[in-house]
Amino acid sequence: MKILLTGANGYIGMRLLPMLLERGHEIICAVRNEARLSVSEAIRKQIEIVEIDFLNDPTPEKIPNDIEAAYYLIHSMSSSTSDFDEKEETSARNFNTYLAHTNCKQVIYVGGIVNEQNLSKHLWSRKNVGTILGSGNAKVTILRAAIIVGSGSASFEIIRDLCEKLPVMITPKWVKTKCQPIAIRNVMEYLIGVLGNEQCMGESFDIGGPDILTYKQMMQAYAKVRKLRLFILDVPFLSPKLSSYWLYFVTSTSYKLALNLVDSMRIEVITKDNRLQKILNIEPISYIDAIRLAFERIEQNQVISSWKDSFVSGRFRKELKQYVKVPVYGCLKDKQSIKVDDPKKVLENIWSIGGKKGWYYANWLWKIRGGFDKLIGGVGLRRGRTHVNKIYEGDALDFWRVILADKEEKRLLLFAEMRVPGEAWLEFDIDDNNVLHQTATFRPKGLFGRLYWYTMLPFHYFIFGGMIRRIANK
DSSP states (O other), X not given: OEEEEESTTSHHHHHHHHHHHHTTOEEEEEESOGGGOOOOHHHHTTOEEEEOOTTSOOOGGGSOTTOOEEEEOOOOGGGOSSSHHHHHHHHXXXXXXXXXXXXXXXXXXXXXXXXXXXXXXXXXXXXXXXXXXXXXXXXXXXXXXXXEESTTOXXXXXXXHHHHHOSEEEEOGGGGOEEOOEEHHHHHHHHHHTTTOGGGTTOEEEEOOSOOEEHHHHHHHHHHHHTOOOEEEEOSOOOHXXXXXXHHHHSSOOHHHHHHHHHHTTSOBOOSOOHHHHHHTOOOOOXXXXXXXXXXXXXXXXXXXXXXXXXXXXXXXXXXXXXXSOOOTTOEEEEEEEEOSOHHHHHHHHHTOBTTTBTSSOHHHHHHHHHHHHHTTSOTTTTOOSSSSOOOTXXXXXXXXXXXXXXXXXXXXXXEOSOOSEEEEEEEEEOTTSEEEEEEEEEEOHXXXXXXXXXXXXXXXXXXXXXXXXXXXX
């Protein structure tokens, strides 16, 4: 079957893509930037990639006429606290315009459970998108899910951060709200199972795991699996805004995502319809088992996708290619060079930088800088990295964004997403003479930008000098 996969670089899309290929389907991946599709060369050779921003005016000729089914996995909740619903509506309408010129018979969409009248803005928007998709030419299959539990999912990572970092919590009243979490493996089974299934076309289904839990019970269950001591005291006087700040400072979530999540956490999301489970004969995975399965992936360094690599996890908003050419004029630079004995080993060191490995020298200073950055509204070091030794263009790397990662050219270029009075790049490359070059470039904004650079110079002298020596194994 020829399938259009939107959101191919997202948390669900990246897991779904290889599964569809394994089943022999022909896949067209719709992404905003081809360079950001974080898949192996082996997978790239099996797929067709089209660059489409569904917020822009449609150009229907980009999509082949003979597609038979499409997955709609586009989500804008994390990008804004005010107009994300308008963006989601625009994307859905433009998507319908694209499909109107094709032979597509089925659209599969993952929304949220909406069994209450008083919906949050997020859940209302998810419901509205489903309605818009249903007005198109193709029959729509809507899968309505609550919290998705899996390695790298936003919900799982938030619970993980809270329980691992805070043995004692004073929590808002939304921790008593009930929900029905579902394992990412079950979500994948449903997404594959409904494809081409006549019983599922033109239908909406609730999908969930076997457990109905409050958010408090979910955290307690996590602590039990991880053998952590956890004391939770819930109080009624924490406002949604204070709750959002609490999530932002303690967890790896962005403030915009935290605000939208808190708004939805007051709504119970429990399945009222289990028809699909019976139709597809799917065995639901318990919440406890979902956590254990997630940690199996984490411990084996096999996390396929993470919400943290999305642009909405930081302050990056422009196309990557706008930053590939590092500016020369009006910039301040710190250049370091060192001869290396084993360029292959050094390249592996460069490709392993950040995350748990750290920055090779004076990690405590990097942590202080990350803590200060988060205090003033930046991303801090909270995102880490998704893979231990793989880097793709567009990936988040602590408070940097990967702009270019070319192992053949032996070059890695990062752009700073930390709060700085200007723009900053960090580049590593190894030349033909086996000399490692490390260049920090800063384009200051105004007088304060220059004062910032010169204030940091003493730290740069130790940090950058020590870092290049450690990377080169000197």
